[in-house]
Amino acid sequence: MDWLSPASLAGRTVLTLLTGLLVFHLGSVWLLERNVEGALEEAREVHTADHAAAAVRVLGALPVEVRETAARGLSSPGFAVAWASAPPPDLRDGGAALASLRARLERQLQDPAGLRLGRVPAAGDVQHVRGGIGLADGSWVTFDVPMAELAYVPSHASLASLSAMALGIILTSVLVVGWINNPLRRLARAADQFGAGGSPVPLPEDGPREVRHAARAFNAMQARIHRLVADRTQALAAVSHDLRTPIQRLRLRAGFLEDTEAQGAIDADLDEMEGMVASTLAYLRGEAESEAPRQADLATILRTLCDDAADRGDAVTYAGPDRTPLPLRPLAMKRAFANLIDNAVKYGGGARVTLSDVSGDATVWIEDSGPGIPEDELEAVFEPFHRLEASRNRGTGGSGLGLTIARQVIAAHGGTISLANRRGGGLTVKVWLPRTGPGASGTEAKAEAGPGT
Structure with a gap:
């Protein structure tokens, strides 16, 4: 699975797809949480305003002596109602955080005798919204509502969805990208084999249009290079063969010279010529290919x-x-x-x-x-x-x-x-x-230092 490493095209494609889709999914989950939080906040304000307005109307219509008992009857675990002769003390203004709730109460009560809203600390991390609404006779209806903060914490369902999507992206990307990159891997293998001095390796000309075009161009390039090398080697072999005859004639004539020193010099020059021709042919012919x-x-x-x-x-x-x-x-x-x-x-x-x-x-x-x-x-x-x-x-x-x-x-x-x-x-x-022998791809030497270095 080396083709899936971050250094490969397939690995980078999978990583790009996975990163992009994960960012998109995380953004979607974040927006969903924000929208849900906003909707819950609005529903809670509507619920509070409706209950508070209803309590004011009911208690305002009852005789004074039964208002306290009726207030207890209107209370619930999430909404405490009380009747008092004075407004709630030490109530800090909620400011902009409670502006929307204040506007709703004012619209429903239509000019209340008095309205006070504020946040008060309570046990734990939950804050309470406490309010007081004045009645026509100067008494007050107070209410107390817990307002839990809705922090962004992904639910188990969101995490499960995220994990399932990531796994699906990885599996699908591996299959699709592997299929798309297979022609490129074939091209790379053929180029390695041909570059190592082997014979042309024809590529199947199938797949997408661009891949077919690349395969045709590569096959044509292999054929041209192979033909060029073969023609060059054949020409040099012919020259070498033709050179042997005059070299042997010169060697024979040098043997009849009486000057031993001159004869040795000529023989050395002829040996040099033969050696140079043999070395050049060995390099150009690539003797390793025929063995x-x-x-x-x-x-x-x-x-x-x-x-x-x-x-x-x-x-x-x-x-x-x-x-x-x-x-x-x-x-x-x-x-x-x-x-x-x-x-x-x-x-x-x-x-x-x-x-x-x-x-x-x-x-x-x-x-x-x-x-x-x-x-x-x-x-x-x-x-x-x-x-x-x-x-x-x-x-x-x-x-x-x-x-x-x-x-x-x-x-x-x-x-x-x-x-x-x-x-x-x-x-x-x-x-x-390497132990794999001829045709293997050259890799980095295992030993980085040798004796005496």
């Missing part, structure tokens, strides 16, 4: 290369496990590591090769004690024909394709390669290869 991957032992490949270099008199050592089986293209991988070890010997005077096998993935460090590489050139040296040494002398600079071919081969195996200058001097080349 089928199989289970091979990386440790054996590295030990063989180190032993061959040591037999030539080079200071090359190997440290690591005796066996590290991985799915590899053995010949291509051997060529890649041969280039890396040759560079370390040529520029650093030797190579220390270390292999680490962790959970099936392999990390290889190749260290030397040479001058290193300027920091701003650590990435540029992987470019084709890029050389730090300006001359084209193979004894000092090579063809400029060794690191390029090594990266090409390692990337085709789903691995990564990086260069770093060592603190004590020299260069460290780090190669990480």
Whole structure:
């Protein structure tokens, strides 16, 4: 479910939908609560005004001696009525909060002899509205009503509705966004496979109009690139084949020279020409593509290369496990590591090769004690024909394709390669290869630091 992470288009789409709809739902619940609170407040004022006006009319029509008893009869748990000869004492004016209730009472009583309203504290958090209305004979009818504050607290029903809606949005969004993004994921996978040096991967040209158009354009692009690479490789192969004949003729003629020194120089030049042609063809042809991957032992490949270099008199050592089986293209991988070890010997005077096998993935460090590489050139040296040494002398600079071919081969195996200058001097080349083998997507190396860095 990596495609649902916040970094993916699908994850961001689901998150946007969920956030927007949740905000909308919370706003709807808040407006509903506010409207309900307003409606309850208005109904409570109407109820209070009606009861108070009715009590004034009833008590005003009764004889004085029965008014107190009648007031008790008009009382209820939510509305206390009393009759008194004087207005209620210490009554603070309710101000704007009770203006609406005051207006209702004035409209219903039509010019009352006296009207006082105010809020008084009571037990707990509930406040009471207390009022006094004057009668024609100078006595007063008082009333006391609890006015509970209606705070905004979502009910269990609102929370349940919110949770159910969020779950529904998530499930629906996952299904719909996954369906919409499936063509994009297919396109990304095909681009990864084709970019890793594989053959064209035709995409099905179905789905919405824009997706069909993108699939057609991608398929046409793959075909053009593949045809271009094939034509270029075929042309260079033909040139290489044609070059071999004059090179062999020159070599044969050089053999008849009596000047041994001149003969050696010509042979060296011819060897350089053959080597440059072979390296260029290996890079352009992409030899890793023609070799089928199989289970091979990386440790054996590295030990063989180190032993061959040591037999030539080079200071090359190997440290690591005796066996590290991985799915590899053995010949291509051997060529890649041969280039890396040759560079370390040529520029650093030797190579220390270390292999680490962790959970099936392999990390290889190749260290030397040479001058290193300027920091701003650590990435540029992987470019084709890029050389730090300006001359084209193979004894000092090579063809400029060794690191390029090594990266090409390692990337085709789903691995990564990086260069770093060592603190004590020299260069460290780090190669990480996954257990999944060729065709895997390159991921970040598991080991961030190697020996001697």
